[in-house]
Amino acid sequence: MVQRTKRNGTEVFRITGARMGLAEDVRGRQRRYVISMAIRTLSVIATVILWNVERPVAVVTLVAGALLPYVAVVIANAGRESTPSLPSHFIPAPVLPALEAGNLKKSSDQS
Secondary structure (H helix, E strand, O other): OEEEEOOOOOEEEEOOOOOOOHHHHHHHHHHHHHHHHHHHHHHHHHHHHHOOOOHHHHHHHHHHHHHHHHHHHHHHOOOOOOOOOOOOOOOOOOOOOOOOOOOOOOHHHHO
16 A cells, blocks of 8 residues: 655545556656756766865866766656555455355155
C-alpha cells in the first residue's frame, strides 16, 4: 500500500495494482528534471565563484554541471512506472474435507 498526500493535506491510500495516472507520472518526471537543472545551475554558479579561489573544487562542479543535463534527460525520459507485481505470497483456498462414504442405497434397493 502506498500513501500519498494531496495538495490540501488529506491522506490518500493507493490500494490498487493499477498504474498511476499519466498526468501524475508526467508531473513527477517534470519535477525531477527541474530539480536536476536547479542543481546544475548551482553547480555552474559555484564553478564561476570558485574558479580563482579553489580550482580543484571548481573543476568538480564544472564536470557535474556538464554531466547533469544528460543524466536529467535520461531520468526524465525513463518512461512510466512498471506495472505492480502481484503479492509475493500466495494464500491457498482452504481445503474442505471430502464427504465420507455413507449408507446410500440405490433406488432399486429401497423396495
